[in-house]
Amino acid sequence: MITDDGCELWTSATGGGEPILCCHGGPGLWDMFGTLDLGPRFRLIRWDQRGAGRSEARGPYTLERMVADVDAVREWHGLDRVAVLGHSWGAHLGLLYALARPERVSALVYVSGVGLGHDWRAEFERNFERVVGEKPRGEGRESAIWQWTADFVADGARHAEAMATPWFPVNYEANTALSEEMRAVPESELVSASESLRVPTLIVDGMADNRPRWAVDSLEQALPSVKRVRIEDVGHVPWLEAPDEFRSAVTGFLGNRGGS
Template sequence: MITDDGRELWTSATGRGEPILCCHGGPGLWDMFGTLDLGSRFRLIRWDQRGAGRSEPSGPYTLGRMVADVDAVREGHGLDRVPVLGHSWGAQLGLLYALAYPERVSALVYVSGVGLGHDWRPEFKRNFERALGDRRARWAELREKDRDEAEERELAVLQWTADFVADGDRHAEAMATPWFPVNYEANAALSEEMRATPERELVEACRALTVPVLIIDGAADIRPRWAVDSLERALPSVTRVRLPGVGHVPWLEEPDAFRAAVLDFLPGS
């Protein structure tokens, strides 16, 4: 599909049920919801965000532009009002979209997001290094060198193993298949803009949000879950589900529990 500023986005609809629009993590990565199974009830609307994966490799990379792209995907699939499911950075993007267009979002599923503030990063770094264990030396070596494409993938897989409590190698390999170049420009630009947004502004905006929100946390996520507490407190209509013994990608580690949480929250047709 083509956005209003002429950028080509890859998008796909999987399944035949009710539509749910998915926003993947990153920034600068691509859709990894090919392993997401919500059963026959839902049709997954998936897409690669601009500059990444199978979408056109060009910006601009701003929060406003990314929100507009979410709306373009919704409109491109002929949807008036739709539930949105976002993971990690995509959870923040889904939240920003709901704040901008609440009349177009019937519900938000906020999966493994990092909340509204930025003081979680030091604890995350400590948890990450501890989770890497003896892989840390190779990860640091790759980080410091000029990498070819095979080494880029190796670095990502090493990094992603820390996001899981068990079977990290297998799950990280699944996330890296298929593999596309990471868009570091998009990652840097969007991360900087997010850090520049004061938490108090987002809290005030969330207090006025009438869209029902489900927050799903893996209790063992290396991103500290207390970082999401201010978001939970600010939302007028919120449900929070914590999955014990689960890391950053709960639909891979506990697919049944994850699916049950989503299905219980979203109203049936």
């Protein structure tokens, strides 16, 4: 598909039923929802964000542009309103899209996000250092697998290998630009905006995530319509470590909310 500024994005739709637009993590990574199974009731709309994976490597890499790209993917698939599921950075992107275009979002599933502030980073780095071994030589795929292994409680190397297949270059330019812009937005500003968001929201936490889960508390407290599911003994990618429990949480929430 082509965005309004001429950027070519890779996108895919699999399954039938109610559509769910998936926003992958990063920034600068690519779609890793290939193993996500929510059952036959749902159609997963996946895409690589600009500059990532199979999409064209071109900017600008700004929050405003990324939100516009989410809207472009929704429109390209012919959807008036859609449930949005975001993971990690993609959870924040999904939230920003819901805040910008609430009339286009029927529900938001916020998975393993890091909340609205920035105080979580020091604890995350301490947690990460406690569980990782010696960093391998070189960069690229081997280094990413080493890093991602720490995101799991068990079978980390196997899960990280799956996340790195297929492999694409990491877009560090996008990662740096978007991370800096996110850090420049005050938490109070996002809390105030979230207090007016009427989109039903599900927050899903893996309680063994290296990223502290208390960082999401201010978002939960701000949202008027929110449910939070905490999955014990699970890390940053809950659909890989606890697929049945994750599926039950998401499909139960979307089913109780009703269709879009």
